[in-house]
Amino acid sequence: MSTLTITDLHVTVETDQGTKEILRGVNLTINSGEVHAIMGPNGSGKSTLAYAIAGHPKYTVTSGTVTLDGEDVLAMSVDERARAGIFLGMQYPVEVPGVSVSNFLRTAKTAIEGEAPKLRTWVKDVKDAMAGLRMDPEFANRNVNEGFSGGEKKRHEILQMELLKPKFAVLDETDSGLDVDALRIVSEGVNRAKASTDVGILLITHYTRILRYITPDFVHVFVDGRIAEEGGPELADRLEAEGYDRFLTNA
Amino acid sequence: MPLLTTSDVGTDVHPGLKGPTDPTAGAHTHSAATMVPDQSRAERTQSYAVADFPVPHGREEDWRFTPVAELAALFADESTGNCLDWAEQLPQGVTLTSMSVQEWQATGAPRPADRAAVVAAANSGGVAVLDVPAEAELTEPVRINLTGDDQGVVHGHLLVRVGRHARATIVVGHSGTSTYSEMLTLDVADGAQVTFVSLQEWADDAIHLGQHDVIxxxxASVRHIAVTLGGHLVRLNTNASYRAPGGSFEALGVYFADAGQHLEHRLFVDHGVPHCRSNVEYKGALQGETAHTVWVGDVLIRAAAEGTDTYELNRNLILTEGARADSVPNLEIETGQIEGAGHASATGRFDDQQLFYLMARGIPEDQARRLVVRGFFASVVARIGVPEVQERLMAAIDLELEQASV
Known part of the structure; x- marks a missing residue:
């Protein structure tokens, strides 16, 4: 059992108008096998939380801690965090021209495991995971995210999650821009990963739609850089019915 | 129709589009430094006579990016008698002989087109002649390794003749230290298929000026490949022309400039006969203060060259602050009856988002950087089609990146 603990996290970003505080004291504890949905209106800081956990250089942690089984995550470089078991599924995956998906996946797996995966099992694992996500085998020969449709990019993110087997996955708006079929396929991939590896999931979303496929254990409403309310799956239903207005008017 | 893309960090892009078919003629300038050529590319001097080329002072259109002050020794009309050290591997049937400069002129080879080339041709003392016989199908590349040992100015002169319907790959390597100026003619007969590779793996202090004329x-189908990694100052002018219809010319280039290196590649594809095609793709990376690269791609489609299909592309990747890439595509079109004509040039900085994405998958920074740079070069390297050159090139690029991170 692993635990990711976020304590009183404050994060700033540099803008044209100067330094702006985006996260203003986030507290959150996620255990293996749990699904935490983070929901909130645009601009509430949800994606900043995701990037800050992953270590994007654009975001500066001014106070607070993030620990993984007691280890100081904030002291780690971006690649060290990934090797420690933290995965960020990105809202806008980046194109890397000239680098094939298969080369990328093998390089990442090798980096995370500390040794190259055994060729025969690896090829089968990739093939199976791609089939599970209804991805054409030809996909492995394409360049990373280059010319991918929105749905292909998200499947590719979940493919990586399934193959890299992180302890914790932060999925940043994985559902945005997906049609219903793609949403279901991607959600099944997340559920498979959860069932097979007991990964803890931080599911960041604007909509409740994905929660019909991935059942959250906890729902956190994120407003103005901190968690405004917490509850079980029923809270998502309430948000579906009422929207975020009551939080915004209070804030 | 001409396609033009420019985007850019530390780059000058000056497309000079002229001609009756181009509606934007004369209106196509980008920066304050822009200088649209005031004459057709065809009007540049070409001559065997040294006196026809004054010593450049650096303001001339064809010398304006080059540090000419460092080149006085190669502009001096003096014979030195020096040679590079030659080591060649000739597959069966391939011969290496020589001829006088007068005999070379009598072959109708294209004339020198700048001061350095005319001096080299006038003072080389003779022309090395590499012949690949007609209908030969070489299974192994012809290899010529030229090594300099810092003996002073060297004038080189090489004529490569590939016979009708022959297939050949020719790799000319340059290493060591020299102050070298070369005149090279690659004459490819009807129906032949040739890959010619010029590797610049010079030591850090070498100077190399070259004029490569491809006929x-x-x-016939000719691929001219320039790989420039070493040398303090390298400037290669590659000119292609067609003897008859149906010819295809492909020019590929890869360069990697570090601090203190000036690497310049100029191409001129002269479409003077109908139904020929050309395709140019050069990619370069730069790192370190004062690293400077220049790419100039001129294409002229003359009135007679109906059915021409041409495209040229240059991409530069700037890895660190202080490096400068100049990229100048020029397209002159004198007939509307063409298949296609376009060019693209872009220079960009290393993308930190790519680095973050790869590192967020556990890949260490140095390895992530290598993946991105290798990926940048991948499309052009894959087209080289000579495995030993591709492998050496990728290994050399890795080494360049390792040295940078020390």
């Missing part, structure tokens, strides 16, 4: 025969 493409009827239905």
């Amino acid at each position: 493409v025969g009827r239905d």
Whole structure:
């Protein structure tokens, strides 16, 4: 059992108008096998939380801690965090021209495991995971995210999650821009990963739609850089019915 | 129709589009430094006579990016008698002989087109002649390794003749230290298929100026590949022309400039006969203060060259602050009856988002950086089609990146 603990996290970003505080004291504890949905209106800081956990250089942690089984995550470089078991599924995956998906996946797996995966099992694992996500085998020969449709990019993110087997996955708006079929396929991939590896999931979303496929254990409403309310799956239903207005008017 | 893309960090892009078919003629300038050529590319001087080329002072259109002050020794009309050290591997049937400069002129080879080339041709003392016989199908590349040992100015002169319907790969390597100026003619007969590779793996203090003239025969297919990694100052002018219809010319280039290196590649594809095609793709990376690269790609489609299909592309990747890439595509079109004509040039900085994405998958920074740079070069390297050159090139690029991170 692993635990990711976020304590009183404050994060700033540099803008044209100067330094702006985006996260203003986030507290959150996620255990293996749990699904935490983070929901909130645009601009509430949800994606900043995701990037800050992953270590994007654009975001500066001014106070607070993030620990993984007691280890100081904030002291780690971006690649060290990934090797420690933290995965960020990105809202806008980046194109890397000239680098094939298969080369990328093998390089990442090798980096995370500390040794190259055994060729025969690896090829089968990739093939199976791609089939599970209804991805054409030809996909492995394409360049990373280059010319991918929105749905292909998200499947590719979940493919990586399934193959890299992180302890914790932060999925940043994985559902945005997906049609219903793609949403279901991607959600099944997340559920498979959860069932097979007991990964803890931080599911960041604007909509409740994905929660019909991935059942959250906890729902956190994120407003103005901190968690405004917490509850079980029923809270998502309430948000579906009422929207975020009551939080915004209070804030 | 001409396609033009420019985007850019530390780059000058000055497309000079002229001609009756181009509605934007004369209106196509980008920066304050822009200088649209005031004459057709065809009007540049070409001559065997040294006196026809004054010593450049650096303001001339064809010398304006080059540090000419460092080149006085190669502009001096003096014979030195020096040679590079030659080591060649000639597959069966391939011969290496020599001829006088007068005999070379009598072959009708294209004339020198700048001061350095005319001096080299006038003072080389003779022309090395590499012949690949007609209908030869070489299974192994012809290899010529030229090594300099810092003996002073060297004038080199090489004529490569590939016979009708022959297939050959020719790799000319340059290493060591020299102050070298070369005149090279690659004459490809009808129906032949040739890959010619010029590797610049010089030591850090070498100077190399070259004029490579490629003549493409009827239905012949020629690939000219320049790989420039070493040398303090390297400037290669590659000119292609077609003897008869149906010819295809492909020019590929890869360069990697570090601090203190000036690497310049100029191409001129002269479409003077109908139904020929050309395709140019050069990619370069730069790192370190004062690293400077220049790419100039001129394409001229003359009135007679109906059915021409041409495209040229240059991409530069700037890895660190202080490096400068100049990229100048020029397209002159004198007939509307063409298949296609376009060019693209872009220079960009290393993308930190790519680095973050790869590192967020556990890949260490140095390895992530290598993946991105290798990926940048991948498309052009894959087209080289000579495995030993591709492998050496990728290994050399890795080494460049390792040295940078020390």
